[in-house]
Amino acid sequence: MDQLNNDPAVHGILVQLPLPGHLNEDLIINSIAPEKDVDGFHISNVGLLGTGQKSMVPCTPLGCLMMLRDHHGSISGMNAVVIGRSNIVGKPMAQLLLNDSATVTIAHSRTKDLPGVVKQADIVVAAVGRPEMVPGDWIKEGATVIDVGINRIDAPEKGEGKTRLVGDVHFESAAKVAGAITPVPGGVGPMTIACLLANTVTACCRANGLEEPEGLTA
Ligand SMILES: NC(=O)C1=CN([C@@H]2O[C@H](COP(=O)(O)OP(=O)(O)OC[C@H]3O[C@@H](n4cnc5c(N)ncnc54)[C@H](OP(=O)(O)O)[C@@H]3O)[C@@H](O)[C@H]2O)C=CC1
Ligand SMILES: Nc1nc(=O)c2c([nH]1)NC[C@@H]1CN(c3ccc(C(=O)N[C@@H](CCC(=O)O)C(=O)O)cc3)C=[N+]21
Structure with missing residues (x-):
């Protein structure tokens, strides 16, 4: 070093x-x-x-912020919920959202009524590490969903021993209610x-x- x-x-x-x-x-x-x-x-x-x-x-939160600014122009005054409080993603993400004047909630494994908390959010950032944990019916109509999760799961439909990548959000159901949503792969990672x-x-x-x-x- x-x-x-x-x-x-x-x-x-x-x-x-x-x-x-x-x-x-x-x-x-x-x-x-x-x-x-x-x-x-x-x-x-x-x-x-x-x-x-x-x-x-930090690169991952910075990339998320850039996408949010690009999509919304300003996020000032918006309700943002960050799920996850790691030093790599959750905490710096919350800090950046706060610096841009969003109203920020940080949720984690001890959060009570996570579905209710997420339902309030104009912006949801999911950084949990649990495959497809956030279903579409937690998401407020029109909300922006940033899926940070990178989870490799078994994909027997692709053949024996095959795997595929999914996020922390259940993309199919969430895409029906969200105003905008990032895919996995091809979203936050790149x-x-x-x-x-x-x-x-x-x-x-x-x-x-x-x-x-x-x-x-x-
Ligand atoms: N796209 C990219 O570039 C990157 C993607 N990632 C991915 O993002 C995800 C998160 O990574 P990282 O932050 O490092 O993970 P960590 O394991 O360090 O943190 C996970 C956070 O999620 C919280 N959590 C766990 N279970 C639940 C639950 N059931 N309900 C609510 N909150 C929960 C934990 O809460 P508690 O603190 O209470 O335990 C913790 O704060 C992973 O899938 C990782 O692979 C990570 C870095 C970069
Ligand atoms: N000091 C440090 N900083 C990090 O930022 C860091 C780290 N350590 N350790 C590991 C995690 C994970 N991470 C990823 C970054 C990009 C993709 C990425 O681009 N994924 C592609 C898919 C890649 C594939 O197909 O396997 C995508 O989402 O489209 C994934 C994961 C950074 N991390």
Whole structure:
């Protein structure tokens, strides 16, 4: 890590999670130079984001925010429900929505009446890791649904031993009531990868005192 941190030819560093059990995740993430932390997981970037300052923004929530801004223009005043409170997705997602003046609810495994909470939402972001957990009848008519879940499930219909990817939302039923919905695959996942590249360009511009291209970050 020291070698990469000190190499001026390297502008971005990402540590793919989860790490094997014998490695201390916090220690390793926080050893990344914050200005090269293209995942935005370093505690200084988390703190900067939380206080509304310029930071590196986690790729998955950033991609979700870009889609929401693109679709709605402004999300100010909208009711947003984020299902999931992980450091990778749920918490930074809630922070970004709040910074854009949405009214934000964070739901998790202890939330009471999750269907009722989701029903209030103009924007639903599902980041749970449970295949097709959110059915269409939880969704408010016309709501925007962002499905972060990437779950591989058995697909015996495709042949023995075959699998397929599904999200945390039951797409077929939710698509009937939602105003807009992201598919899995082909939704949030590719945006995450695009945002990783965007963050790398941002980090490179900042390292070299260059003007940042418009719209690359939050
Ligand atoms: N598209 C992409 O680029 C990415 C996709 N993912 C996918 O997103 C999903 C979530 O990932 P990640 O945030 O890392 O997952 P975590 O397992 O870290 O967090 C899951 C969250 O969901 C909550 N949860 C679990 N069960 C329920 C339930 N029954 N009702 C309500 N909330 C529940 C948990 O609550 P509690 O805290 O109470 O336990 C927890 O906060 C996964 O499918 C993952 O593969 C992740 C990263 C990037
Ligand atoms: N430090 C770190 N940062 C991450 O952002 C991170 C991580 N660790 N660990 C793993 C999760 C998962 N994740 C995905 C990103 C894109 C797709 C993606 O593009 N999926 C394609 C499908 C790919 C396929 O077909 O298998 C799609 O949704 O269309 C999936 C998963 C990032 N994560």
